[in-house]
Amino acid sequence: MDSANRANITVQNGVNTAKSNLQSVTSTINKQVEENVLQRAILLSRQLSDTCSLVESGILKTSPQLQPLLKKATQVKESTDELYQMFANKTSLSQLPVAVLASARPKLLFVETSLLQILEKISDQPPIAWLTPSVDFDPFSDLSMEDIEGQLYARPLNDAAEEPPRRANYKQG
Secondary structure (H helix, E strand, C coil): CCHHHHHHHHHHHHHHHHHHHHHHHHHHHHHHHHHHHHHHHHHHHHHHHHHHHHHHHHCCCCCHCHHHHHHHHHHHHHHHHHHHHCCCCCCCCCCHHHHHHHHEEEEEEEEEEEEEHHHHHCCCCCHHHHHCCCCCCCCCCCCCCHHHHHHHCCCCCCCCHHHCCCCCCCCCC
């Protein structure tokens, strides 16, 4: 009976040690996952804020037709900055109140729908108006259409018909 009690105590100690080790490993894994989630939230909210800054500055540089979008772009930028500030300087998700986390979802939804609306309106603009700066230089201003056609058709057409260099044939052995 004495050996049975010792065996029972040994098993009980082993179970307790295993439980303690499991709790320690689980705690470490949870902490690492939490840190990763927080770091990704910080990174993504910063990237979102930077993207909104680019959209906002792009609207400022475009035609007056897009100026009404500036107010919405500014609101979106402010929302992304708020999202970033929610996560910045935090070391743990437990530092974020539940109310703050709950308010992040509607902010993200607002940012998403607003950015899609802004991008839709921007993409409706003629590309030249918002992709390129206005250029006053015309490289063909001194040439007439006859001069251009003469230069185009004066070249022999079979200059480009030269045979391309051949590849060496190697046998693999």
